[in-house]
Amino acid sequence: MTTKDRSFSRGSRKTYNLVEIVKSPTTMKDRGPENTIFAFPIVAILELALALGSTLFLILFSLLKDAPLEELANPLITTDPAKAPWYFMGLQEMLEHMHPTLAGIILPGVAVAFLISIPFIDYSKENAGVWFSTAYGKKIVGWTALYTVISMTGFVLLDNAFPPRELLRDVLPNLITQSVIPGSVMTFLVVLPVLVLMRTKKEKPTAREVMLVLFTVLFFTGVVLTLTGFLFRGPGFELYLPWAMPNGYNPLDGL
């Protein structure tokens, strides 16, 4: 008898046995009891420790740093810059680079629709529960992350230096300069790494690999835009280094 076939011994005080036909997948299919531990007390203690640890951390942080409170709200005095909470700064940053409908409605809508559709595009069960699925997957994520950070930072800086909306205002209609151009640039930046994946891999890439590329682009684009808006935008919503903001503005005060 291999270890795989061994089953639990009948409990001494148990006078019955539960028998059930289980369709795979199930947690215990192909697995022996030696890979399991009791949920009580081991898992319970680990979870309690995690809960107490994070609570303690929050209390300590709250003792060290006070929540900000500015002057009483005054609709007549605009703050400069006026920023949304940090998790919306990616959105606000995009508003600087393209038509508001594209930045504020269409692209976020596409992002949420993409997130929801991920499990229906990649429905293979292979390698579920394994970080990056395979060694190749890890490589894909690493390179895509590097690519995204560089290309999105480049996009922000270039678009800031040579904004087509202003340079081409009198030459081309607004629809082109505010929506078509930035929309095409964004689409190109997203599609490019997928094309590279198709060219570099001999066989057809799996759905999981394509998802790894697209999600990594989405996540790191979010990180770059959020950090740009949150840390690097100062008075007049201009780009500055976070530690060299004019007028004594400190982006961290706005948390």
Place this chain on the structure above:
Amino acid sequence: MKNLLANLWEKIVTSRPWKATFRYGLPNNPLDRSLIMTESLFFHLHPVKVNKKSIKPLYSMGLGIITTVMFIILSITGIFLMFYYVPSTELAYFDIVKLQTKVPFGQLLRNMHRWGAHAMVLTAILHMVRVFYTGAYKPPREINWIIGVFLLLATFIGSFTGYLLPWDQLAFWAITVGTSVATYEPLMGKTIQKILLGGPEVGQASLTRFYGLHVMVVPAVLFILIAFHLWRVRKDGGLAANEIPDEMEAENDN
């Protein structure tokens, strides 16, 4: 002395009140360790025995649990904040000032609620990133992934609606900027913003609406979604790490 303690323990765990409450003996043997699970609420979260792979710290990094803990802390500190706060444009700001300067531990209370909220948004995002990269959205966990997406959106809305409540310059202008994004929706944008703010700009009507959403609607939605989410984790066979066949595990360990 040791004997005395052991005897005392034995007395306690065999006493009627103990048995009425817990229905099992001291969990120092396999049967009682099974009963402690099957007889208690905890069984809704874990099976009696858990696969070792799913509790490796670097697999889930505990991010889902930390997010849940943040939600619980926010609910508790939030109730205390409600004791001291009136959502009126005339009172709100001064209630916060009073809370910070006059109420014992008031500043700590507010700090914990504020930093906890930021932490919850952050850990929910990181949890999603972890779930994605471990491929834990694959069947049969599709629905839990989608519930997760809605949890993330609900977390954003909860944090955003709370942002207005201190009624300071930061709050006022952040919400003004944030809700102006809605107006860019070409068909109903202006209407959506009006519904959100209860008027053309941020004012008392907005504060009333944001308060109602923040202390009642969003927490209720989050509570229901989190309960459903955790129950689904259990129903889907625990964490996806359990799906890794033992042979592969052995390979990885070498």
